[in-house]
Amino acid sequence: MISKKIAYSLNGEGFGHYGRSIGIIKFLANYFSDFQIDVYCYYNTYSIISKDLSLPANVSIKKNLGMHMYYNRRGTISFIKTIFLSKSNYSNFFKIFCVGLYAKFVNPIVTFFNKDSLLGYNYTKKYIDDFDFAVVDYEPLLPRVAKIRNKKFITIDSINLLLCGKFSGYGMNLKDWLYRQINKILTQFEAPLSNPAIITTIYDYPLKNKYQNKIIKVGPLVRKEISNLASDVVTEDFVLVYARGAIKKKLLPVIKQVTDCKFVVFTDTLSEKEKNQYFASHIEFHDIDPVTFPDYFRRCKAIISASGYTSISEAMVLNKPFFAVSIGGVLAFEQRLSLNALCNSGCGDGCTHRKFNKKRLVLFLAHLGQYQQMLKEKNYQDDTAHVAQLVIDMIKKELKI
Numbered sequence: 001m002i003s004k005k006i007a008y009s010l011n012g013e014g015f016g017h018y019g020r021s022i023g024i025i026k027f028l029a030n031y032f033s034d035f036q037i038d039v040y041c042y043y044n045t046y047s048i049i050s051k052d053l054s055l056p057a058n059v060s061i062k063k064n065l066g067m068h069m070y071y072n073r074r075g076t077i078s079f080i081k082t083i084f085l086s087k088s089n090y091s092n093f094f095k096i097f098c099v100g101l102y103a104k105f106v107n108p109i110v111t112f113f114n115k116d117s118l119l120g121y122n123y124t125k126k127y128i129d130d131f132d133f134a135v136v137d138y139e140p141l142l143p144r145v146a147k148i149r150n151k152k153f154i155t156i157d158s159i160n161l162l163l164c165g166k167f168s169g170y171g172m173n174l175k176d177w178l179y180r181q182i183n184k185i186l187t188q189f190e191a192p193l194s195n196p197a198i199i200t201t202i203y204d205y206p207l208k209n210k211y212q213n214k215i216i217k218v219g220p221l222v223r224k225e226i227s228n229l230a231s232d233v234v235t236e237d238f239v240l241v242y243a244r245g246a247i248k249k250k251l252l253p254v255i256k257q258v259t260d261c262k263f264v265v266f267t268d269t270l271s272e273k274e275k276n277q278y279f280a281s282h283i284e285f286h287d288i289d290p291v292t293f294p295d296y297f298r299r300c301k302a303i304i305s306a307s308g309y310t311s312i313s314e315a316m317v318l319n320k321p322f323f324a325v326s327i328g329g330v331l332a333f334e335q336r337l338s339l340n341a342l343c344n345s346g347c348g349d350g351c352t353h354r355k356f357n358k359k360r361l362v363l364f365l366a367h368l369g370q371y372q373q374m375l376k377e378k379n380y381q382d383d384t385a386h387v388a389q390l391v392i393d394m395i396k397k398e399l400k401i
Contacts, residue, residue, distance in 0.1 A: 004399060005036045007131035009142035011157075011190075012043030012066040016310035020200065020221035020384075021137050022052065024156070027388035028135075029056035032395070038129060040142060042066035064127060065092040065141055067190075096140050099124060100189075103147040111150075120148040133395050136194070143192040152398045154391060155191060156198040156221075158309045159334050163187055164215050165205040170344055176336060183333040198387060200309075202316050202380065203341035216390065219383035220313030227382035229298045233318050235372075238262040239365070240300035240320075244288070247306055247325050250353045252278040255304075257358045261365055264296055302368055304361075307335035307350055312342050316380040321371035323364045324350030346374040 008025055010017045029037045037059045041049060043066060050061050067089045069082050082089065102123060110117050124145045134146045134153035138160075146153040163184055172180070198216045207215055241263050243251045248267050255263045256278055264284045279285070286292065297303070303315050307324035315322040324342050326335035339350045348371055349364045395401070 003034045004032070004133075005038060005129070005131045006032070006133050006135065006395065007128060007142055007146075008037060008039045008135045009064065009137065009139040010039065010041040010045045010049070011138040012041055012045045013069050014044060014308065014310075015048060016308050017041075017137050018045050018048045019223050019310040020158075020313070021156070022049065023221065023224055023382075023384035024135070024388045024391065025059060026054075026056060026224075027385065028391065028395075029059050031388075031392055033058065036060065038062055038131065040064040040128065040139070043068050062129075064139075065095055066139065067092055095127075096144070097189075099127070099141060099144045099148070103144045107148050124148055133398055135391060136191070138191045140190050140192070143194065147192075152394070153194050154196070154198065154394055155194040156200070156387065156391075157191060158200045159187060159337070160191055160193055160197065161199050161201055161205065162333065162337055163193070164199065164207050164211040166208055167205065167340070170205065171340060176333075176340075179330050179333045179336065182330055198390065200313075200383065200387070201341060202309075202313060202347075203345045205341075218387050218390075220316055220380055221384050221387060222310070222314045222317050222382045224384070225294060226297070226314045227317055227384070229294060230318055230382075232298060233320075234299050235301050236299045238264050238284075238300055239302045239304060240296050241265040241267075242288075242293075242303070242305040242311070243267045244306075246327065247353050250356050251304065251325065254356060254358050254361055255283060256280050258282075258361055258365070264300065266293055266296070302365070302371075307339040307342075309334065309338040312338055312348075313380075316345075316347060316375065316378070317382050319372065319375040319380075321364075321368050321375065322348035322350070323361070324348065325353045325356055326350065328352045328354065345378065347371050347378060 006028060010021055025037060025039060035058060039049060039059060039061050042063055046063055107120050110119050127141060128145045131151060134142050134151055136143050136153055136155045138157040143153050162180055195214050196216050197214060198218055200218050200221050202220055204217065239261060241251060241255060243265060244267060259282050262282050266286045266288050269287055297318065300320060302321040304323040305311050307326035312322050312324060322342060324339045326332065326339045342348045342350060351360055
């Protein structure tokens with residue numbers, strides 16, 4: 001018999017939100033075996049998690065509202081298309097915005113006159129079912145519904161660091177500052193912070209004073225199948241490259257020039273033209289395959305890939321130096337932040353995909369020993385169990401279990 005319900009919402013963009021949340025979801029489901037865990041997500045995240053056959057029986061997957069990122073011909077996120085030209089984004093933004101207005105202005109008045117009013121619940125039940133506690137990974141709807149229903153919620157993400165952190169002196173330029181201000185505004189809509197809030201990071205940036213007592217900083221969160229490889233890691237003489245879309249077109253011509261290093265490349269299926277253009281004796285190509293990729297991940301001496309926080313985190317846990325290639329653009333500032341954290345950690349290097357060239361790659365390869373030594377000193381560990389226990393303790397305290 002189900003005794004309580006936990007709502008867990010995920011941002012719909014990319015593999016990273018699934019990667020850092022799935023372990024926590026399974027911890028909660030196994031610990032609270034008589035609870036129902038309702039996971040709310042959309043777009044890519046919904047597609048990924050709905051195919052996970054290892055989910056506990058008390059976990060259900062439900063679609064909810066969300067905005068979707070659109071890309072331009074260069075493979076970077078288009079600010080104009082995403083913000084101004086998507087009808088579905090307009091519609092979903094309007095619905096979520098209305099829920100936010102209700103939470104901020106209408107609900108306080110309603111509850112002032114009638115604390116037991118069901119008006120807020122009736123307004124939001126079309127979006128979110130009943131729940132007793134909520135966990136949020138950079139998603140805008142559930143925290144607003146939680147406020148309307150007077151339910152406790154906890155946020156877990158890496159992106160809110162751009163709101164809370166101090167970055168002066170950490171290698172960000174004027175353009176980064178401008179992009180950060182835009183993203184701070186968007187993030188305040190996209191991911192209302194809980195108090196306390198959990199932020200995962202690979203670099204310990206100082207926090208602004210007003211967030212000192214509100215933020216719990218934790219280490220990287222990675223999938224169990226990756227953390228399980230940590231005890232079986234070896235270093236063989238090849239660099240692993242994960243390249244798709246616009247990044248593929250920038251990376252492959254460059255690695256073809258560096259003939260004194262072996263590269264194992266996982267990429268989209270290559271056309272005949274691309275095969276003729278990119279094939280070389282020192283490059284081994286594979287189609288993207290989630291089954292075989294982890295073994296190469298375990299054995300490589302370094303990794304080159306997009307500047308996604310989850311990819312970098314997984315590399316840190318497996319002690320693999322990382323070269324991060326960020327896609328750039330206003331709405332991709334999360335990748336810029338991850339790149340900055342990587343560089344400041346001393347465990348790798350990177351640049352925007354436009355600036356990637358032979359000189360940068362050769363310099364990275366020349367410093368692999370230095371990065372590997374720093375990784376040994378940092379000794380990154382998967383913090384999923386720690387974060388799950390923090391959430392479990394909060395749930396037990398809130399629900400008086």
